[in-house]
Structure formats: structure tokens, C-alpha cells
Amino acid sequence: MSQYLFFTLSFLTIISALYVVFSRNPMYSVLSLIVCFFTIAGHYILLNAQFLAIVHIIVYAGAIMVLFLFTVMLLNLNKETEPHKTNWVKVAAVIAAGMLFLTLIASLKSTQLGTYHLPPRTTIGLVQNIGIKLFTDFLLPFEISSILFMSAMIGAVMLAKKEK
Amino acid sequence: MKEAAINYVPQNWYLVLSTFLFCIGIMGVLFRRNAIIIMMCIELMLNSVNLLLVAFSSYSGNSDGQVFVFFIMVVAAAEVAVGLALLVSIYRNVMSTDINVLNKLKW
DSSP, X not given: OHHHHHHHHXXXXXXXXXXXXXXXXXXXXXXXXXXXXXXXXXXXXXXXXXXXXXXXXXXXXXXXXXXXHHHHHHTTOOTTTOOXXXXXXXXXXXXXXXXXXXXXXXXXXXXXXXXXXXXXXXOTTSHHHHHHHHHHTTHHHHHHHXXXXXXXXXXXXXXXXXXX | OTTOGGGXXXXXXXXXXXXXXXXXXXXXXXXXXXXHHHHXXXXXXXXXXXXXXXXXXXXXTOTHHHHHHHHHHHHHHHHHHHHHHHHHHHHHHHSOOBTTTXXXXXX
């Protein structure tokens, strides 16, 4: 059952990720990236990481993609204004990415995986366990990330402000 | 919970899927000239790494990896906010998001 779910989700993820790259219209790229993020959230649920699945949907589909969508609409990008590279650059890009994929797969083939025997402890992805971890072992990075958010917010406002 | 993917899906499949997503992201960065699409492909690469971290964390029964993914999401959100602000201010100056227009630092 979960194998079929895995294959379905992976198929959707890969198709929508490819459509992000190959779509002519930037708006369709953004929309298919949203589909891709939802399928990745499905993968997280399949992996018993429920808290991360919800956070992923809220942060990516809810915040980041809305920001992208607003920017695409604000700059009025569409099919006509879309710049394209020359054909041989595109072929070179596909070949380069394919070579990288082959190299990574060839190097991953010799890894010894599947030796993990999972203890029947499948609650590690729940909000209770992540929260305990976050507020004991990772308290300092958690607090520092708020400073990062603050500086990012101020930086974004300052950069996007109209110069007088 | 009994139907969790861990019991039925080998971890290698997640490795292959994440590698493929990462390569699609790299291909997009090389393939397109629109700066917004390039940033979206960077998001795609970040997500493939997130997926791999969650897979390793779940398979090894240790939740440290999921906390790392949480922090990666925080950094990604901050990066997108600053990057899109930069893009908007670039667009105000050159009226385009084509990266080939911004070649002053090339040579």
C-alpha cells in the first residue's frame, strides 16, 4: 500500500518539478511548484514526520509561494516577456544535470544502506518530541533564528523601499 | 501508524528521488534566464535536501534531522524574503528580471 503511495507521490513530484523548469509561463511554474511542495508534504507524512509536513505546508505553500506569486504578478511577467537561452545552452544544461545525476547515483550505489532496523518507535515526528528537542538541545539556534528573521524582515523592507 | 513507509519502502528509493529532484533544480538554474525561476529552482534543491534529511531521520529513529529541516525552512523563508526584495529593486532599475542584463561583474 505505502509503496504505491510512494510511487504516486514521487511521480507527481518529479512531473511537477520538471514542469517548473520547462514551463514557458512563469505563472505556471509557480503553480506547479506549489503542487510539488504539496507532494513533498505527502512524503513527509509517509515518513511519519507529521509536524514537519504541516510546517512545510504552512511555510512553503502558505508563505513562500504566495510571496513568489505576488512578485510574478507585481512584475507582470508572462510568456511574452520571458527571456530564453539559446538551444545549445539548454542542451548543455540537460546534459550537465544528467551527468551529475549519473555520478551521484553511481556513488550512492556502493553505500551500505538498509541496515537500519527501526525500533517500533514511530512517534519521533510528532510535535511533542520535536518540541522537546527544540527547547532543550536546540534552544540556542532556535533563539538565534529569531534574530535571523528580524534582520531578514528589516533587510527586505529596506531593499524593496523606493529610493527617493 | 503500522502502514508507515519505513516498513515497506527501502531507503534507497528516497536517496534516488532526492538526487533526482536536486538534479532537476540544478538543471533549472542552468536552463532558465529568469531570475525568479532560478530562485524557485534553488527552493527545489533545498527541498530535496530536506526530504533526504527527513528520510534519514525517520529511518534511523532519531529526531535530530527533523529539527535541522525545521531550521533549513527558517533560513529558506528568510532567504526568499530578501531575494525577492532584491529582485524587485533590480527590476525597478533595469525593468527586467533577465540575468543576462546584469553582466557588469562578468569580466
